[in-house]
Structure formats: C-alpha cells, structure tokens
Amino acid sequence: MSASPALDHIQAGPHGHHYTTTGLDSRKIAIWAFIGSECMLFASLISTYLIYKGRSVVGPFPHEACSPPACATPLNPILNIPVTSASTFVLLMSSLAMVLALAAVENRNLPKHTLGDRILGSSKLWLWATCLLGAMFLGFQAYEFTSFVHEGLTIRTNLFGSTFFTLTGFHGAHVTAGVIWLGTLLAIDYKRGLQPADAINVDIAALYWHFVDVVWIGIFTLVYLIQ
Amino acid sequence: MAHQDQAPHGGHGAPAADAAHTAAHGAHAHPTWKQYKWVALILTLITVVEVWVYYIPSFVRSKLFVPSLLIMSAVKFAIVVMFYMHLKYDARLFRALFTGPLIIAIITILSLLFLFGHLAVRVGS
Numbered sequence: 001m002s003a004s005p006a007l008d009h010i011q012a013g014p015h016g017h018h019y020t021t022t023g024l025d026s027r028k029i030a031i032w033a034f035i036g037s038e039c040m041l042f043a044s045l046i047s048t049y050l051i052y053k054g055r056s057v058v059g060p061f062p063h064e065a066c067s068p069p070a071c072a073t074p075l076n077p078i079l080n081i082p083v084t085s086a087s088t089f090v091l092l093m094s095s096l097a098m099v100l101a102l103a104a105v106e107n108r109n110l111p112k113h114t115l116g117d118r119i120l121g122s123s124k125l126w127l128w129a130t131c132l133l134g135a136m137f138l139g140f141q142a143y144e145f146t147s148f149v150h151e152g153l154t155i156r157t158n159l160f161g162s163t164f165f166t167l168t169g170f171h172g173a174h175v176t177a178g179v180i181w182l183g184t185l186l187a188i189d190y191k192r193g194l195q196p197a198d199a200i201n202v203d204i205a206a207l208y209w210h211f212v213d214v215v216w217i218g219i220f221t222l223v224y225l226i227q
Numbered sequence: 228m229a230h231q232d233q234a235p236h237g238g239h240g241a242p243a244a245d246a247a248h249t250a251a252h253g254a255h256a257h258p259t260w261k262q263y264k265w266v267a268l269i270l271t272l273i274t275v276v277e278v279w280v281y282y283i284p285s286f287v288r289s290k291l292f293v294p295s296l297l298i299m300s301a302v303k304f305a306i307v308v309m310f311y312m313h314l315k316y317d318a319r320l321f322r323a324l325f326t327g328p329l330i331i332a333i334i335t336i337l338s339l340l341f342l343f344g345h346l347a348v349r350v351g352s
Contacts, residue, residue, distance in 0.1 A: 022320055024318055024321075029320065029324065032325055035324075036327060036329070037328065039328045039329050039331075040328055040332050043332030043333070043336050044335070046336060047339040047340065050340055050344050053344075053345070054345070081278065085274065092271065092274065093267070095267075095307060095311050096263060096311075099263055099311050120260065214304050217300055217304050221299070226293055226296055226297075227287060
C-alpha cells in the first residue's frame with residue numbers, strides 16, 4: 001500500500017482489479033497467455049495424431065472395418081459418430097450456458113421484472129447448467145472409452161489407440177478441471193453470492209471453458225469426421 | 228423480458244463504474260442475449276451439416292469432403308472465439324496473445340504433416 005489513496009486505487013483498481021501498464025487486468029492477460037500456450041500443447045497432440053493416422057498395423061481402426069489377420073475377430077469401424085455428435089452438441093450448449101452465467105453475474109444489480117429476467121439473471125442456474133453439461137460430456141467420453149476397451153482398443157493396442165487416447169484424454173482432463181473450477185464458482189455463489197465485482201473471476205473461468213470447447217471443435221472434425 | 232435486448236454484460240449503473248469496469252476487462256461492448264441465441268443456433272446448424280455430410284458416401288469420396296469439413300470447423304472455431312470469448316470486442320493485446328500462438332500452432336501442425344504425415348513429399352518416389 002502506498003501513502004497516496006489515489007495511487008492505491010490505480011494499482012488495485014475499482015472492484016479490486018489488478019491493473020498493468022497496459023491498462024488491462026493482469027489476470028485476464030495471464031489467462032489469454034495461458035490459452036495461447038494451451039493452443040501449442042494441443043497442436044502437438046493433434047499433429048501427433050495426424051502423423052500416425054492410418055499407420056496402425058493391427059485393428060481396431062477408426063473408420064474402417066477390421067478383419068483377420070489384422071484383428072482376431074471381424075470388427076466394425078470403432079468410432080461412434082452419433083454418440084460423439086451428441087457430446088459435441090452438449091459441449092456447445094455448455095458454452096452458451098457459460099456466457100449466460102457471466103452475463104447474469106455482471107447484471108446482478110439490474111432490476112428483474114419478469115420471470116424471463118429472473119431466469120436469465122440467475123447465475124446459479126447457468127453455472128449449474130454449465131457444470132452438468134460438462135459432466136454429461138465427460139459421461140459420454142467415459143462411455144466411449146469403456147466401449148473401446150471392450151472392443152479391444154486400449155492405449156497400447158496400436159498407433160491409433162495411443163494417439164487417440166492421449167489426445168482425447170488430455171482434452172477430457174481439461175474438461176474435468178473446468179467442471180471443478182465451475183464448481184468452486186458455484187460454491188462461492190451459494191456462500192455469498194457472486195457480485196458484479198466478481199465478474200472478472202467468472203470471465204476468466206468462462207474463457208478457459210470456451211477454449212476447451214473450441215479445442216473439441218477441432219478434435220471432432222480432425223479425429224472423428226475426416227476419414 | 229425487460230433487458231433481453233440490452234447488452235447482457237457490464238450493467239453497473241453508474242457510468243464511471245462502467246468505464247472502470249470496461250477498462251479493467253479491456254472490453255468495448257459485448258454481444259446481446261439475442262446474438263448469443265443466434266450464435267448457439269448457427270453452431271448447432273453447422274454441426275448438423277458436418278455430421279450430415281459424413282453420412283453421404285459420394286460426398287465423402289469426393290475431393291470436397293475434407294476442405295468443406297475444415298472450413299465448417301474453422302467457422303465454428305472463429306464464431307466461438309469472437310462471440311463467446313468476446314475476442315471481437317476485447318483489447319488488441321488479447322487478440323495478439325491468442326492469435327500469435329494459434330498461428331504458430333497451425334504452422335507447426337502443417338510443417339509436421341509435410342515432414343512426417345500424409346502431406347510429406349517422398350524423395351525418389
């Protein structure tokens with residue numbers, strides 16, 4: 001703390017914002033830098049998957065049926081597009097719920113005249129929705145991984161299994177971290193109520209959540225749809 | 228609904244507080260609730276089209292299949308980043324922090340594909 005209250009205000013900012021010489025909140029700069037680094041992490045995982053795509057010697061294979069001797073028994077293509085499409089839709093909707101949660105926190109002090117206003121302005125509702133949709137996505141992934149293992153595809157079976165489980169597993173870990181993060185925000189909301197001053201914290205969590213969503217947009221196309 | 232058409236972000240009442248809040252977030256304006264609805268609808272429609280074309284064998288065999296999927300995926304990516312992550316409305320520094328590494332990542336993927344992947348040029352083949 002400095003001797004000057006005015007300087008304190010500039011350093012801490014209103015609502016406790018952490019200003020930098022850029023005039024921007026340092027936490028938001030940090031999350032964007034983190035997201036930038038995450039882009040490169042997922043680029044390495046995606047490029048590894050693409051390089052080894054179609055080079056598995058033994059099955060099961062992602063888009064092609066597998067018959068002996070590559071597989072012990074004849075197998076259908078292993079990727080389940082309808083299930084993955086549903087999980088993709090779930091993750092997209094979770095992003096919508098997340099922006100509505102942020103809007104609800106920022107507009108906490110606005111008067112709510114109608115039922116629609118109260119629904120749109122309920123940060124708890126939208127945070128719950130985001131958490132549940134994220135958990136549902138993880139449920140889809142758990143189902144997919146389990147069914148793959150039952151069909152004979154593990155991380156050690158072939159190059160497809162190794163790169164697929166590594167890539168989607170890393171993504172699933174990020175979603176799990178996001179759900180836990182949103183759970184902490186929900187706990188704070190129940191304990192003392194998220195105020196407009198807390199919007200920056202929700203905004204940072206939202207940026208992470210949307211990033212997880214855009215990574216899945218890429219994975220869905222590159223891994224599941226392109227044959 | 229009374230405030231549906233207002234910008235859903237940044238409603239603090241006092242203009243000074245708004246300005247400080249805006250400066251702190253590095254934001255200028257945010258999409259409205261209606262825009263969020265449209266964005267969600269467009270994202271869903273593109274996803275439906277992506278899955279639909281996957282089930283058209285003649286299209287899957289054509290040379291248009293992969294480029295069209297990549298374009299649709301890129302559009303979805305851009306929409307989420309611009310509207311949900313507010314990059315369209317945010318400070319330029321945030322855009323630089325995201326697009327810089329993203330460009331490096333894309334170049335890395337393409338380079339590795341040209342070196343070791345399906346785009347590799349085999350010398351002597």
